[in-house]
Amino acid sequence: MHISEGVLSAPVLVTGAALAVTGISVGLKKMDYEKIPEAAVLSAAFFVASLIHVPMGPSSVHLVLNGINGLLLGWLCFPSILVALALQAILFQFGGITVLGVNTVVMALPGLIGYYVFGRLIKGKNRLLSLAAAFACGFFSVLLSGILVAGALLSTGESFITAAKLILLAHLPVMIIEGIITLFCVAFLKKVKPEILGGVYEEAS
Amino acid sequence: MKKPHNTRFFLIILFLTAIILIGSHVPALAHKVIIFAWVEGDTVFTESKFSGGKKVLHAPVVIFDKDGKKLLEGKTDNKGEFSFKIPKVTDLRIVLNAAMGHKAEWTVPESELREAGAIVEKKSAPEPSGPIPVGLSKEEVQQIVIVKKKSAPEPSGPIAVGLSKEEVRKIVEDSLDKKLRPIVRMITESKNTKPSLTEIIGGIGYIFGLMGIALYFKNRGKKR
Numbered sequence: 159m160h161i162s163e164g165v166l167s168a169p170v171l172v173t174g175a176a177l178a179v180t181g182i183s184v185g186l187k188k189m190d191y192e193k194i195p196e197a198a199v200l201s202a203a204f205f206v207a208s209l210i211h212v213p214m215g216p217s218s219v220h221l222v223l224n225g226i227n228g229l230l231l232g233w234l235c236f237p238s239i240l241v242a243l244a245l246q247a248i249l250f251q252f253g254g255i256t257v258l259g260v261n262t263v264v265m266a267l268p269g270l271i272g273y274y275v276f277g278r279l280i281k282g283k284n285r286l287l288s289l290a291a292a293f294a295c296g297f298f299s300v301l302l303s304g305i306l307v308a309g310a311l312l313s314t315g316e317s318f319i320t321a322a323k324l325i326l327l328a329h330l331p332v333m334i335i336e337g338i339i340t341l342f343c344v345a346f347l348k349k350v351k352p353e354i355l356g357g358v359y360e361e362a363s
Numbered sequence: 364m365k366k367p368h369n370t371r372f373f374l375i376i377l378f379l380t381a382i383i384l385i386g387s388h389v390p391a392l393a394h395k396v397i398i399f400a401w402v403e404g405d406t407v408f409t410e411s412k413f414s415g416g417k418k419v420l421h422a423p424v425v426i427f428d429k430d431g432k433k434l435l436e437g438k439t440d441n442k443g444e445f446s447f448k449i450p451k452v453t454d455l456r457i458v459l460n461a462a463m464g465h466k467a468e469w470t471v472p473e474s475e476l477r478e479a480g481a482i483v484e485k486k487s488a489p490e491p492s493g494p495i496p497v498g499l500s501k502e503e504v505q506q507i508v509i510v511k512k513k514s515a516p517e518p519s520g521p522i523a524v525g526l527s528k529e530e531v532r533k534i535v536e537d538s539l540d541k542k543l544r545p546i547v548r549m550i551t552e553s554k555n556t557k558p559s560l561t562e563i564i565g566g567i568g569y570i571f572g573l574m575g576i577a578l579y580f581k582n583r584g585k586k587r
Contacts, residue, residue: 162465165465194577194578197574201570202566205566205567206567241570246566249566
């Protein structure tokens with residue numbers, strides 16, 4: 159999912175960076191004292207998740223965890239994911255410093271969208287519905303990230319349909335696994351710590 | 364207020380540990396792609412891999428010269444390899460474009476090609492590629508030459524078998540290439556480093572360090 163250095167053209171890089179800066183500044187504004195440790199822990203989880211490999215065909219595919227990240231953090235997932243991506247770029251040479259903005263948007267934006275679309279359902283009383291929404295949140299976050307990658311690659315001349323098809327096919331198992339992980343996280347948090355899901359909401363809405 | 368916050372923190376830590384545990388059982392691998400190239404005779408061999416060792420199959424490889432002019436292109440085969448004859452003696456920039464935004468490059472410096480280039484030129488000169496006069500197979504001569512090389516480190520004079528200095532050189536080069544191939548491969552493998560545990564833990568450490576800094580500044584703001 160990480161786009162390498164030197165693939166994208168300057169306009170895409172600049173757009174990505176601008177969007178990322180917007181997201182990060184909103185995120186930092188919303189970050190209060192209570193949220194900092196949570197953002198850090200999820201950032202660490204995201205950082206490590208990229209090392210978990212799901213064997214898939216000719217390519218290498220890894221967990222993303224942007225669904226649960228966005229779900230629990232909302233706008234804060236931008237700074238959280240940025241930190242993790244920056245460290246991955248420096249330490250593992252995944253992605254790169256110049257593509258940091260694009261990569262941040264690719265991963266964080268779907269998380270944020272998942273937060274707004276599924277957050278309310280997950281918070282709701284109906285247990286079945288909320289679990290289904292949790293699965294969908296994990297699933298669609300990865301899907302959306304894939305679509306965003308394909309969109310970013312559009313500028314390189316790689317055909318959108320081919321790239322998108324390839325990415326979606328390769329990530330299908332990841333989507334399902336992420337959906338299940340998100341589902342279990344939500345089920346667990348709802349049982350043990352329901353305010354972690356609700357708390358975010360009151361602030362945001 | 365303090366207590367629920369701690370529990371929440373603890374739970375997420377648990378979740379994180381679980382992830383690390385899963386991670387340690389699955390071969391760690393992620394999105395990084397490398398291409399490695401070496402010269403053998405008049406041919407450049409390349410090998411492409413994702414970090415973790417998976418081969419990059421059927422991916423386009425493009426070769427540029429020093430000035431960024433495209434010289435030739437090809438595709439990796441189903442072993443992730445691609446080889447081509449040296450098109451031109453210059454710095455060769457080999458760019459691999461694995462799909463999904465993955466890209467890697469490797470430069471073969473001109474000096475490396477020059478060594479090989481010398482051989483190429485010799486090759487184009489009339490070459491007695493037919494059966495070797497003494498009636499030995501090429502392989503056998505190679506064997507002999509290797510033995511000779513071992514016993515006499517500098518057989519610069521004409522050799523009993525009646526081969527010219529150049530021919531001996533060529534045969535020695537060839538067999539050296541063949542013998543060195545596994546070593547070159549080993550170097551390729553070692554270049555293909557997976558993120559180490561130190562780096563992973565270091566990264567997590569950085570994140571928590573940043574958390575500390577953020578908390579410090581927030582806290583300072585609060586006191587004022």
